[in-house]
Amino acid sequence: MSIKQEIEEEVMENISTQPEKRIANHLAVRAIWVSPLFLVISAIGWGLGGAISALLALVLVAFNFLTGAAIITRTVKISPNLLYGSVLGGYVLRLAILTGVVMSVRTFDWFKTVPFAMTLLVTHLGLLATETRHISASLAYPDLKPTKSKEIR
């Protein structure tokens, strides 16, 4: 077997059957990478409470991506109808969880609304916007762009 065939086989093995899960994991990892920036800005502006609020927003954003991907991954194997229903139900459920979490902590002294809101919006949109640079969306690589080691030369 030639080297090219070996590489092709390796690539075929590595092609993801769960593209949304890989993207969500990638987004969650990047959320960890950008978290110090938001924590520091919030800590400078609003103190420890601001930093904790920003951390809560980051956790909620990562949870939102991961749950959305998990719902699609689980239901797409079963039926398109279930996928449709679950995605729409999941949207409502995730908003309800987000609202529930915030409503339960907003009365605490440490909760600061402005750093929480800022981090939630900027992280969600910023991560998605930067993620589009890493998306391949081709037949060979349906999710993320391949790394150098996996490219067929």
Added chain:
Amino acid sequence: MLNILTLAATEAGEMLEGLKAIGAGLGYGLAAIGPGVGIGTVVGNAISSMARQPESAGMVRTTMFLGIAFTEALALIGFVVFILLLP
């Protein structure tokens, strides 16, 4: 409705806070309608694409996931306005 609110809120400040809460809740609810319609459209078209070309399902799922996430950002804007308006 106005009479009930007037009776319930004995002071003008309390009534203002109540109206703020009603406005925040209404705003959040209205802001969640648009993304709901958008997500329905995204998923519906993705399922249609997967049914037409099953071999491109991976690509379609990637695009669908990103489409859903971008659409959800609109609901998050509504949510942020909601928590900023809450008294």
